[in-house]
Amino acid sequence: MAPVQTLDNKFVENGFQKQMKSPAKPATYSDVVENYDGQYRFAPIQEAQVSRAMIKRYFETMYDRVISDVVIVGAGSAGLTCAYHLAFTRPDLKITIIEANVAPGGGAWLGGQLMTPMVIRKPANRFLEEIGVPYEDEGSYVVVKHAALFTSTLLSRVLAMPNVVMMNATAVEDLIIHEDNAGQQRVAGVVTNWTLVALNHDTQSCMDPNTITCPVVVSATGHDGPMGAFSAKRLVSAGLLKELGNMRGLDMNRSEPAIVNNTREVAPGLIMAGMELSEHDGKNRMGPTFGGMIGSGIKAAHEALRVLDS
């Protein structure tokens, strides 16, 4: 096969690529166009290589994470902030995020009523500085130009952490609940299935789930969406919570401190954060301001460490 030019002028011979040292500068589109000889090509590949590259990695990870140190249910602003703080604080922990949507991020892609700017009340702006999200300072609050700038930056930081695995398009459809010798029930992991399966159980005969066991589950499944407040509702049906508190009317000044200060272990082995906690406790909602999610996520990380170390 004739050698072809690649991005940084290196030659590929017989389909085997010479070990390429990283280019002095990142290839830019103009480099590609300048090198373009009218026949821009890629190094050759076999379809099976692509499939095996995905299958090997995904199922090795899945096999490894059936026993995790912490499972975080829900990759919204609270769950992702918890994952970031936990992974940063304890790089030794195997942290597994289970997110039902194909696209993680929950409700934090937009600021409110489909508008894009995101409001975060001080002092939660310190977290923006920590992860590198620019904002406009408006005195008692800050405004991020687009909510997706916050969420995509946080997601990239979390997914770059070597001890974090995220399984999106995967739903938690039950909790693993063990009973100790004293008869106390304790959450000991999650029951999972592909989300498309979880949403279609009534179309087929039983499509059994999978399990992930862990000593601590952080549930941050939000207050709306196809599976909102999942664990809070499951605690009621499992007899571990008498009744759902149900989220109350909007009050920014009451809701945000309440959600941060009440983030806690709501049942042995289960920590609840974010708007799911509003549903569990019957606390107010805050509407389009996200500092409480950040604070709750960080508090949930501290709670998870407390439970792990107890």
Ligand code: 48N
């Ligand atoms: O963004 P959410 O919904 O939840 P939080 O608590 O991280 O953030 C809430 C926040 O976006 C607000 O609602 C704002 C502050 N508004 C407040 C108000 O007053 O209206 O993320 C939850 C994530 C979503 O991505 C869901 O897909 C996911 O959890 N999820 C699940 N993932 C796996 N298994 C499940 N059973 C499940 N249920 C929900």
